[in-house]
Amino acid sequence: MRGTLNYLQTALPQTKLVLLLRDILDCPEKTIAEWQKNDFYIAIDKFYHQIQIVGTPEVFDTVREYRFPPTIAEKVRYCGYLHRQPGQKSRTRIRQELQVSQRERLILVTPGGGEDGYELVDNYLSALALLPAKYRIKSLIICGPEMPKKQKQLVERAAENNSQVRVGEFTDDLMSYINAADIVVSMAGYNTVCEILSAGKPSVIIPRHKPSQEQSIRAERMASLGLIKTLIPGKEDFSPTTLMNLLLSQLEDQQKLKLNLDMNGLFRVQNYLLQLMAQKVCEHQLNRIYQKYTSLPALAIDRSAV
Secondary structure: OHHHHHHHHHHOOOOOOEEEEEOOOOOHHHHHHHHHHOOHHHHHHHHOOEEEEEOOOOOOOHHHHOOOOHHHHOOEEEOOOEOOOOOOOOHHHHHHHOOOOOOOEEEEEEOOOOOOOHHHHHHHHHHHHHOOOOOOEEEEEEOOOOOOHHHHHHHHHHHHOOOOEEEEOOOOOHHHHHHHOOEEEEOOOHHHHHHHHHHOOOEEEOOOOOOOOHHHHHHHHHHHOOOOEEOOEOOEOOOHHHHHHHHHHHHHOOOOOOOOOOOEHHHHHHHHHHHHHHHHHHHHHHHHHHHHHHOOOOOOOOOOOO
16 A cells, blocks of 8 residues: 555645554554554554554554554544444244244354354354253354365265254355354354444354464453353364353353443444544635635734644
8 A cells, every 4th residue: 555655645635634543453463563664664554644453452452452652642533333223124033944942042153154164153053952852942053155175075974964053155244144053153253243243142153263363352351341252273172062152151141241342333334434534525615714814915924723
């Protein structure tokens, strides 16, 4: 983007530039080292008028964690997380389509794109077999379009032995299925977590632990606030038994998730952009007034007074 940013700064200097960041990029040590190595701090300070972070400092204080210098910190606006609207289909309709009765619980399993989601799905199927018989569970597993074909075939083969499990590859209306579910098992990608929290669903989150620590950090911080239950591979025993116990704790907990988290990100992103636009209009009008009056030969005027 260097060429574009340089062009805007020189040819269109009145252009307002905004950098939008999700809450967490990676662990502070790696992010700080990368930004210092590539002069990202210098570039952000030079080019951008505002930095919008779609997150909250209660979960992850980006300014402090990534050591933003004061000149950048003063440009930061925390916007909150991005609330998602309900899906295209009602909870009742989805549960009818999946043939989930009123006495049954629906668990949705979604490993994102699915490229590295097989372990999560395989452990879930093994954990499902360990659940006590008194729990009447139906499961929908959405493997993701990037799950390798051989792994997807293994999932489908395992599901064939359990009539209460359905397997799909992809949906463009995940929010409808999240709303219909009683529990969601997923990774900790930004978008999926926002969708789960928007729906207020109990969840068991198993974050991707490589190559970036982004998901692990997000899961740990949100778990510490009581927003999710999480199992961190590499730090905890990621076994079917451990996963079963987490599922049991969510099945037994009948209380609705009390969401005490700022989810007004979309509104604030829009509002901060409108403020920048209004500021630009005011600056343009002030320049016109200044130019008009300073063009009068007998009148000297202080621009700051204008």
